[in-house]
Amino acid sequence: MLSEYEYRDNLYPGHMACAGCGEVLGLKLVLQAVGEKAMAVVLPSCLGIILGPFPYTTFKIPVFHAAFETAASSAAGISNALLAQGDEETQVVALAGDGGTADIGFQALSGAADRDENIIYCCFDNEAYMNTGIQSSSSTPQLAWTTTTPLGKSLKKKNMVEIMGAHKIPYAASACSCFPDDLRRKISEAKKLKGTKYIHILSPCPTGWRFPARLTPNVGRLAVETKYYPLYEIRNGQEYTITHHPKNLPVENYLLAQGRFKHLTKKDLEGIQKEVDARWGELTRRANKK
Amino acid sequence: MRMFLTGNHAAAYGAKLSRPQVIAAYPITPQSPIYEKISEWDGQGALGARMMRVESEHSAMAASISASLTGARTFTATASQGIALMHELLHFASGMRVPIVMVNVNRSLAAPWSFWSEQTDSLSQRDTGWLKFYVADNQETLDTVIQAFKISETVFLPTMVVLEAFYISHFMEPVEVPDQKLVDDFLPPFEPAFRLDTDNPAAFSQTVTQSQYAQFRIQRHQAMEDALEVAGEVDMEYQKAFGRGYGLLESYRLEDAETVLVTAGTIGCTARVAIDELREEGKKVGMLRIRLFRPFPKEQLITSLRHAKKIAVIERNLSPGQEGIFCEELKSALYSRVNGIPVCGFVLGLGGTNVSPLHIKKVFAITEQMNEAPLKPILNIEDEDAFGI
Ligand SMILES: Cc1ncc(C[n+]2csc(CCOP(=O)(O)OP(=O)(O)O)c2C)c(N)n1
Numbered sequence: 001m002l003s004e005y006e007y008r009d010n011l012y013p014g015h016m017a018c019a020g021c022g023e024v025l026g027l028k029l030v031l032q033a034v035g036e037k038a039m040a041v042v043l044p045s046c047l048g049i050i051l052g053p054f055p056y057t058t059f060k061i062p063v064f065h066a067a068f069e070t071a072a073s074s075a076a077g078i079s080n081a082l083l084a085q086g087d088e089e090t091q092v093v094a095l096a097g098d099g100g101t102a103d104i105g106f107q108a109l110s111g112a113a114d115r116d117e118n119i120i121y122c123c124f125d126n127e128a129y130m131n132t133g134i135q136s137s138s139s140t141p142q143l144a145w146t147t148t149t150p151l152g153k154s155l156k157k158k159n160m161v162e163i164m165g166a167h168k169i170p171y172a173a174s175a176c177s178c179f180p181d182d183l184r185r186k187i188s189e190a191k192k193l194k195g196t197k198y199i200h201i202l203s204p205c206p207t208g209w210r211f212p213a214r215l216t217p218n219v220g221r222l223a224v225e226t227k228y229y230p231l232y233e234i235r236n237g238q239e240y241t242i243t244h245h246p247k248n249l250p251v252e253n254y255l256l257a258q259g260r261f262k263h264l265t266k267k268d269l270e271g272i273q274k275e276v277d278a279r280w281g282e283l284t285r286r287a288n289k290k
Numbered sequence: 291m292r293m294f295l296t297g298n299h300a301a302a303y304g305a306k307l308s309r310p311q312v313i314a315a316y317p318i319t320p321q322s323p324i325y326e327k328i329s330e331w332d333g334q335g336a337l338g339a340r341m342m343r344v345e346s347e348h349s350a351m352a353a354s355i356s357a358s359l360t361g362a363r364t365f366t367a368t369a370s371q372g373i374a375l376m377h378e379l380l381h382f383a384s385g386m387r388v389p390i391v392m393v394n395v396n397r398s399l400a401a402p403w404s405f406w407s408e409q410t411d412s413l414s415q416r417d418t419g420w421l422k423f424y425v426a427d428n429q430e431t432l433d434t435v436i437q438a439f440k441i442s443e444t445v446f447l448p449t450m451v452v453l454e455a456f457y458i459s460h461f462m463e464p465v466e467v468p469d470q471k472l473v474d475d476f477l478p479p480f481e482p483a484f485r486l487d488t489d490n491p492a493a494f495s496q497t498v499t500q501s502q503y504a505q506f507r508i509q510r511h512q513a514m515e516d517a518l519e520v521a522g523e524v525d526m527e528y529q530k531a532f533g534r535g536y537g538l539l540e541s542y543r544l545e546d547a548e549t550v551l552v553t554a555g556t557i558g559c560t561a562r563v564a565i566d567e568l569r570e571e572g573k574k575v576g577m578l579r580i581r582l583f584r585p586f587p588k589e590q591l592i593t594s595l596r597h598a599k600k601i602a603v604i605e606r607n608l609s610p611g612q613e614g615i616f617c618e619e620l621k622s623a624l625y626s627r628v629n630g631i632p633v634c635g636f637v638l639g640l641g642g643t644n645v646s647p648l649h650i651k652k653v654f655a656i657t658e659q660m661n662e663a664p665l666k667p668i669l670n671i672e673d674e675d676a677f678g679i
Pocket residue numbers: 023044045046047068069096097098099100101126128129130131132137
């Protein structure tokens with residue numbers, strides 16, 4: 001059965017994402033949930049390509065393709081300008097990649113969150129700079145292959161949801177483009193709140209993660225069901241809610257489904273499993289604290 | 291109303307009277323008093339604009355661009371390191387054809403750290419596609435900010451109003467602050483034909499092909515060329531409405547002048563004093579002050595300088611390995627149109643050092659003896675023997 005959202009698709013067909021792209025799937029869901037009374041900022045990223053070349057657009061809502069590090073500041077400019085003109089209704093959504101969010105646009109995002117700008121910020125996390133050719137970002141997970149970490153990344157992944165939660169904004173959440181209802185509900189939640197809302201959307205990328213395009217939904221679901229990437233939300237920086245209870249599958253099911261992790265040893269996998277369990281323990285402790 | 295104002299406060303009054311809807315700003319010496327004055331009005335509920343106290347100049351410019359795209363009138367102010375940090379977005383703003391008005395308080399760029407007047411910060415932004423006014427006093431600051439909105443919103447290009455650190459920014463002068471009603475009549479609300487609008491959705495600034503890009507660039511250049519006429523008309527209209535106009539260039543005792551000083555900013559005010567004194571001694575000297583630097587009023591420059599025998603340029607900026615930027619631009623404007631006039635470039639007042647009437651007189655004396663334009667900028671006029679005076 002179609003949910004209420006399916007009737008308002010705000011993305012035209014014919015976009016230029018790769019087959020099986022998890023990012024465009026997430027984008028479609030976000031735009032459905034955000035509705036027609038909205039304006040978007042996109043950045044140089046796969047999203048900028050999905051938007052399409054002049055004079056075409058795949059977005060049904062007004063959109064500004066802004067400079068790479070300005071998703072938050074550009075969205076905040078729009079939101080303030082709308083308020084200055086008496087428009088309190090239009091939603092302003094910033095749509096950015098993980099590089100545009102966790103690296104180069106981080107200062108602007110932190111500034112906007114600090115000022116509690118009235119925006120919904122969506123980070124589409126494909127865990128690398130994909131548009132420029134799969135280079136490592138601070139959101140690339142440890143040990144993952146990219147073109148700039150040919151032996152696997154030595155550093156750990158930056159946890160943007162926790163960082164944004166620590167800004168004490170009204171709403172920070174993790175989501176995944178392969179959990180459509182959860183993602184759209186989170187956007188709907190965000191729409192109800194004033195201030196800065198941050199939604200981090202894990203977006204499986206067959207091109208960069210090295211898996212067959214038809215497996216995108218499986219890979220995304222495995223990320224969540226193995227607890228590698230838990231789905232949860234944080235309100236006002238303190239109220240944690242886990243929004244999907246994972247099946248607790250072994251982490252290697254997720255990792256070994258992808259070419260970027262194919263070099264992992266048994267020891268690597270055990271190490272990651274341990275870490276994932278510890279992180280889950282901490283998350284459930286926070287969620288049960290209420 | 292006549293008020294006793296610093297240049298910074300004159301800029302703030304100019305902005306407030308123009309009824310901006312969004313002001314995004316970040317503090318930096320010597321711009322901060324503009325930001326503080328506007329915040330003070332905001333605190334009193336007297337501003338009428340939404341203030342964004344952003345975390346960097348980069349975000350100030352980003353927010354100004356997107357705010358302007360919704361059809362909001364936007365103002366910001368910065369200086370030195372701040373305008374340098376904005377650089378990427380200054381190109382973006384003119385590419386988006388958003389009529390933002392920005393005050394830049396000219397300040398020396400690090401390193402080493404220094405806080406005084408120098409023009410290199412704004413001149414480094416020469417090719418960003420912004421209109422650039424260099425003003426000479428506090429009244430001109432206020433008036434030019436109001437004019438800038440009108441010009442920008444006509445040609446859809448952003449404008450920078452440049453005033454010098456401390457010589458204008460912190461110096462107090464009597465300033466005529468016009469009535470709001472007069473300004474409202476002069477400057478109608480900003481109503482762009484294209485804007486971010488949910489009733490008429492469109493995408494702004496997507497990727498383009500090579501030839502589309504070339505066309506956009508040429509259009510921007512043409513808008514800049516149109517701005518020359520528009521700036522002249524707006525100044526005349528302003529003169530009619532407020533009784534004060536400036537022209538795109540200021541000519542001072544130029545008619546029969548044989549040695550002409552070309553300069554910009556406050557050095558122009560000092561030069562008037564020096565020129566009056568030299569005229570009393572019977573010297574045929576005059577001045578041309580560049581007020582509008584982009585678009586560059588080449589034809590007017592050529593016409594004004596056609597009868598000069600020798601030209602001196604004094605400026606507070608230096609392009610390392612070349613010369614002063616105004617001098618370079620002037621030479622390029624005169625080339626092949628007005629031949630044989632030596633143009634002597636003096637780079638004085640760097641880092642905010644004082645350029646006094648005495649210095650200016652010396653510059654005239656040196657230039658009068660010059661038969662050929664020096665290939666290098668003259669950086670020091672203290673050593674009189676070197677010039678045989
Ligand atoms: C200031 C600046 N530096 C670098 C770039 C080049 N650039 C464009 S897109 C991109 C990568 C985007 O990666 P990400 O934000 O992770 O989004 P994705 O492509 O993965 O969707 C880079 C580095 C740019 N446009 N601007």
